[in-house]
Amino acid sequence: MIYACWYQKWISNTDMEAKDLAINGGPAVSGKLIGYGHQSINEDDAESVMRILKGDFLTCGPATDQFEEDLKLVTGARYVTAVANGTAALHVACLAAGIEPGDEVIVSSITFAASANCVRYCGGIPVFADIDPQTWNIDPESISKKITDRTKAVIAVDFGGVPVNADEIESICEENGLIFIEDAAHSIGSSVQGRPVGALADITTFSFHPVKTITTGEGGAVATNDPDLARRVELFAKHGITRDPSLMERDPHGGWYYEQLELGYNYRISDIQAALGSSQLKRLPEFRARRQGIVRQYDEAFACIPEISCQLDEMPDETTRHLYCLRFDVDALGVTRRFIFDALRAEGIGVNVHYLPVYRLPYYEHLGYAQDECPEANDYYEEAVTLPLHCCMSDEDVGRVIEAVEKVVMACREQAA
Ligand SMILES: *Cc1c(COP(=O)(O)O)cnc(C)c1O
Numbered sequence: 488m489i490y491a492c493w494y495q496k497w498i499s500n501t502d503m504e505a506k507d508l509a510i511n512g513g514p515a516v517s518g519k520l521i522g523y524g525h526q527s528i529n530e531d532d533a534e535s536v537m538r539i540l541k542g543d544f545l546t547c548g549p550a551t552d553q554f555e556e557d558l559k560l561v562t563g564a565r566y567v568t569a570v571a572n573g574t575a576a577l578h579v580a581c582l583a584a585g586i587e588p589g590d591e592v593i594v595s596s597i598t599f600a601a602s603a604n605c606v607r608y609c610g611g612i613p614v615f616a617d618i619d620p621q622t623w624n625i626d627p628e629s630i631s632k633k634i635t636d637r638t639k640a641v642i643a644v645d646f647g648g649v650p651v652n653a654d655e656i657e658s659i660c661e662e663n664g665l666i667f668i669e670d671a672a673h674s675i676g677s678s679v680q681g682r683p684v685g686a687l688a689d690i691t692t693f694s695f696h697p698v699k700t701i702t703t704g705e706g707g708a709v710a711t712n713d714p715d716l717a718r719r720v721e722l723f724a725k726h727g728i729t730r731d732p733s734l735m736e737r738d739p740h741g742g743w744y745y746e747q748l749e750l751g752y753n754y755r756i757s758d759i760q761a762a763l764g765s766s767q768l769k770r771l772p773e774f775r776a777r778r779q780g781i782v783r784q785y786d787e788a789f790a791c792i793p794e795i796s797c798q799l800d801e802m803p804d805e806t807t808r809h810l811y812c813l814r815f816d817v818d819a820l821g822v823t824r825r826f827i828f829d830a831l832r833a834e835g836i837g838v839n840v841h842y843l844p845v846y847r848l849p850y851y852e853h854l855g856y857a858q859d860e861c862p863e864a865n866d867y868y869e870e871a872v873t874l875p876l877h878c879c880m881s882d883e884d885v886g887r888v889i890e891a892v893e894k895v896v897m898a899c900r901e902q903a904a
Contacts, residue, residue: 515877515880520836520837521835521836521887521888522837522875522877523698523837523838523839523873523874523875524698524809524810524875525698525877525878525879526702526877527774527877527878527879529770532763532767532770535762535763535765535766536759536762536763536766538762539758539759542758544758545757545758545759546756546757546758546759547755547758548758549758550758550761550762550765551569551756551758551761553762553765554756554762554764554765555567555708555761557764557765558685558693558764561675561676561685561768562675562683562684562685562686562710563682564685564686564691564710564711565712565714565717566711566712566713566714566720567708567710568708568721568724569764570706570707570708570709570754570755570756571705571706571707571753571754572694572695572705572707573601573693573694573695573696573706573707574604574605574694575707575724575752575754576692576693576694576707576708576709576754577601577602577604577605577642577668577670577692578605578608578723578752578754579709579720579752579754580668580690580692580709580720581605581606581608581611582609582719582723582749582751583690583711583719583720584666584690586606586609586610586611586639587609588609589610589611589612590606590609590611590612590637590638590639590640591611591613591614591635591637591639592606592611592612592613592638592639592640592642593613593614593616593630593633593634593640593641593642594606594613594614594615594641594642594845595616595618595624595625595642595643595646596615596616596617596618596844596846596861597618597644597646597841597842597844597845597864597868598644598842598845599672600845600850601672602642602644602670602845603615603642603845603851605642606642611639613845613851614633614635614638615633615844615845615846615861615864616629616630616633616641616861617861617863617864618646618861618863618864620863620866621798622646622799622800623798623867624643624645624649624650624651625641625643625651626863627652627655627656627659630643630659631659634659634665638663638665639666640660640665640666640667641659641660641665641666642668642669642670643656643667643668643669643670644670644672644673645670645671645673645674645677645684646673646798647798647808647809647810647841648673648674648676648677648700648806648808648809648810649677649800649806649808650674650677650679650684650687650805650806653667653669653679653688657687657688660689666689666690667689668688668690668691668692669684669688669691669692670692671684671691671693672692672693672694672696672707672809673699673700673809674806674807674809675693675700675701676701676774676775676807677806677807678805680805681805685710686710686712689711689713689716690709690713690716690720691709691710691711692707692709692710693707693708693710694706694707695760695767698809698877699809700771700774700775700778700807700809701764701767701768701770701774702763702764702767703760703761703763703764703767704760704763705760706760706761706764707756709724719749722748722749722751723751723752723754724751724752724754724755725753725755726747726751726752727747727748727749727750728745728746728748729745730745734748736748771807773878775807778808778809778876779803779804779807779808781876781885782803782808782811783803784885784886784889785797785811785885785888786803788889788892788893789813789889792892792896793816793819794815794819794820794896794899794900795814795892796813796814796816797813798812809876810841810876811873811875811876812841812871812873812874813871813873813874813892814867814870814871815827815870815872815896816870817869819903820896820899820900820903821899821902821903822899822902822903824840824870824871826899827872827895827899828840828872830895831891831892831895834894834895835887835891836875836887836888836891838873838874839872839873840871840872840873841871841873842868843868844860844861844864844865844868846858846860846861847865847868874888874892875888
């Protein structure tokens with residue numbers, strides 16, 4: 488183990504706002520600090536928002552319809568509903584899938600809490616599946632093992648933007664009569680053998696939070712090819728209310744008439760956000776290329792460090808990476824992950840950790856979830872560090888991150904020797 492005094496020297500430099508880094512991704516690059524995630528907004532993005540502010544519709548207008556059309560093109564999905572955020576998208580996906588109290592839904596264990604919370608909103612029971620130790624995505628074998636008579640759906644996260652094994656999950660779901668929901672909060676712009684994320688699962692959800700690949704400030708979307716699921720998504724996202732006479736139970740009383748058919752929510756996105764989304768989608772190819780370039784530089788640099796493992800991605804040219812996470816072999820380095828994290832922060836690298844296994848969050852622990860539910864996920868958590876990855880980084884910034892990682896690894900080796 489590292490001597491305490493040496494440790495102190497590293498962390499005494501730390502002067503950054505942990506809260507900002509965790510929630511907003513931190514500054515793009517400010518002074519000596521490189522944030523882990525950051526939006527890229529250009530003049531065209533700003534102008535598209537201004538046009539809406541000066542126009543007739545701030546919500547429920549043509550910009551929202553346009554954003555949904557643009558998302559259909561990018562995702563290849565027949566139906567898209569844009570919503571208020573990625574969490575609302577997941578909630579609506581669960582409602583559309585008919586998740587009810589007591590239903591079990593198998594969820595990735597290494598993900599943001601929202602992937603499981605959406606099941607709880609419906610009174611359902613998230614059942615956590617373990618991850619594959621190389622791709623860090625949900626392990627299809629673990630899904631199979633956790634299926635019971637009460638299982639209704641699977642929510643699989645494309646961790647870091649690397650798509651899950653959709654074919655295998657799809658066939659497990661088909662065999663067992665389950666609905667396959669893909670949480671694609673990380674993976675807009677990724678594809679699998681030319682098939683874009685968005686039409687691989689029964690329902691796909693997106694998030695457009697500022698740290699994600701494209702942003703609308705807050706925002707999300709639900710995509711599906713199934714007309715029946717699409718109708719339910721639309722209904723639950725908009726108060727459960729319809730103005731479509733073909734869906735009504737009674738004859739319309741007149742032009743004002745609408746019916747509420749379900750207990751839905753107001754999960755609408757505004758036209759202000761949607762216009763920003765359409766503008767950002769035009770830049771997706773640019774974002775994808777830049778993110779792939781940074782990932783390539785990182786992968787090459789870290790391939791020569793035996794104490795580091797990178798996320799396995801068999802089709803990197805098809806991936807639009809949202810997060811760049813690493814695993815440090817903390818036993819070989821003779822330190823804890825916390826040490827590596829603090830040392831990198833002291834070097835001005837706004838590192839983060841994605842994620843604590845969801846069943847280990849106190850809310851889930853209090854519900855009675857075993858804290859050793861998924862051994863691979865627990866092992867991953869002890870070693871994981873997320874490096875900065877966003878389109879405001881210059882090649883020089885990428886070089887600084889690599890140098891800092893090398894410096895910390897070298898220092899650990901010297902201490903361990
Ligand atoms: C960001 C994220 C969400 C939630 O999206 P919001 O837009 O912040 O509500 C859901 N799932 C995953 C995996 C995410 O990373």
